[in-house]
Amino acid sequence: MWSIIVRALFFITHWGDELLNVGIHGGTEIDITESPYMAALHITVPNDTHIRQCGGSIISASHILTAGHCVLLKTDDPNSRQLDIEDFLVLVGSSKYDNSDKRGEVHSVEKILFKEASHMNDIAILKLSENITLDDKTKKVIQLAEKSYIPPNDTHVHIDGWGENPENSINLHRAHIFTLYGGGCDLVGDHNHQICTWGVNSSGPCLGDSGGPLVTDDTNVQIGINSMSLHCPYDENELAIFTNVAENLDWIHSVLSNQEDTVTPEKTQTVV
Numbered sequence: 001m002w003s004i005i006v007r008a009l010f011f012i013t014h015w016g017d018e019l020l021n022v023g024i025h026g027g028t029e030i031d032i033t034e035s036p037y038m039a040a041l042h043i044t045v046p047n048d049t050h051i052r053q054c055g056g057s058i059i060s061a062s063h064i065l066t067a068g069h070c071v072l073l074k075t076d077d078p079n080s081r082q083l084d085i086e087d088f089l090v091l092v093g094s095s096k097y098d099n100s101d102k103r104g105e106v107h108s109v110e111k112i113l114f115k116e117a118s119h120m121n122d123i124a125i126l127k128l129s130e131n132i133t134l135d136d137k138t139k140k141v142i143q144l145a146e147k148s149y150i151p152p153n154d155t156h157v158h159i160d161g162w163g164e165n166p167e168n169s170i171n172l173h174r175a176h177i178f179t180l181y182g183g184g185c186d187l188v189g190d191h192n193h194q195i196c197t198w199g200v201n202s203s204g205p206c207l208g209d210s211g212g213p214l215v216t217d218d219t220n221v222q223i224g225i226n227s228m229s230l231h232c233p234y235d236e237n238e239l240a241i242f243t244n245v246a247e248n249l250d251w252i253h254s255v256l257s258n259q260e261d262t263v264t265p266e267k268t269q270t271v272v
């Protein structure tokens with residue numbers, strides 16, 4: 001039963017148009033040099049008025065790790081279909097979502113890789129057409145969690161994103177949050193699959209921040225991919241759910257070494 005509820009929440013929180021323009025809450029502005037592994041995904045939905053946005057992380061010179069739902073079109077759209085690679089642009093190296101600081105590098109996408117044809121396995125990798133010019137300062141590969149790593153309760157972590165924020169800024173923002181077992185995070189039963197977090201005073205990710213990396217404060221290692229935010233930004237202690245990176249490490253490495261099994265995602269699914 002929980003899986004149905006989680007699935008429904010997934011769609012309510014991620015596909016609700018009324019919430020489309022809210023992002024990192026309770027956070028502070030940061031420079032890209034503090035988060036050089038961040039990538040901004042610009043997604044142009046055909047015949048739609050808005051540009052969808054997501055975050056991602058640089059995991060090799062030519063690969064961006066993101067959430068699976070970031071690369072699927074809204075399911076109740078009459079033109080529902082898988083997004084094409086032409087619909088994506090990836091911006092790296094800039095603190096501004098629109099690259100107005102002119103420090104960034106814009107990349108097109110050559111291939112989209114899914115682990116499984118499932119919304120619940122919320123992970124995807126974008127293979128870029130050309131390599132990022134890594135420079136260690138504004139464009140850098142992130143370190144991923146070790147295999148089978150499960151964060152203990154109350155691990156101090158942070159999430160970065162360009163989702164619209166209360167200040168209406170296009171600058172990259174960071175919110176410090178905490179992993180949580182139990183409490184409102186009871187709905188996550190299996191911490192192998194998903195990591196749940198909470199934030200004080202509704203701090204945390206919201207729409208537009210999906211796909212962004214969950215990173216440990218002390219070691220700067222990516223442990224999660226932002227998958228869902230529950231009730232953001234209205235809840236006092238905002239909850240968010242992340243795909244556990246460690247559990248997907250074998251698949252990620254197979255993609256990086258070009259031995260992946262590409263799966264086409266389900267195109268339409270009526271859930272809510």
Ligand SMILES: *[C@@H]1O[C@H](CO)[C@@H](O)[C@H](O)[C@H]1NC(C)=O
Nearest residue numbers: 045046047048078079080081
């Ligand atoms: C988008 O709109 C154009 C022109 O109105 C139409 O020709 C095209 O078929 C539409 N594409 C989709 C995917 O609906």
Ligand SMILES: *[C@@H]1O[C@H](CO)[C@@H](O)[C@H](O)[C@H]1NC(C)=O
Nearest residue numbers: 059060061062063130131132
């Ligand atoms: C792109 O980067 C990869 C490492 O991720 C490297 O193996 C490859 O040679 C690079 N390609 C080019 C054209 O520089």
Ligand SMILES: *[C@@H]1O[C@H](CO)[C@@H](O)[C@H](O)[C@H]1NC(C)=O
Nearest residue numbers: 153154178179180181182183
């Ligand atoms: C996890 O840590 C939080 C904050 O310290 C605490 O309130 C909660 O009870 C802990 N959960 C478990 C299952 O120990």
Ligand SMILES: *[C@@H]1O[C@H](CO)[C@@H](O)[C@H](O)[C@H]1NC(C)=O
Nearest residue numbers: 026176199200201202203236
């Ligand atoms: C949360 O908000 C309350 C009320 O504005 C404030 O007193 C408190 O210091 C805030 N807590 C944190 C950790 O920011």
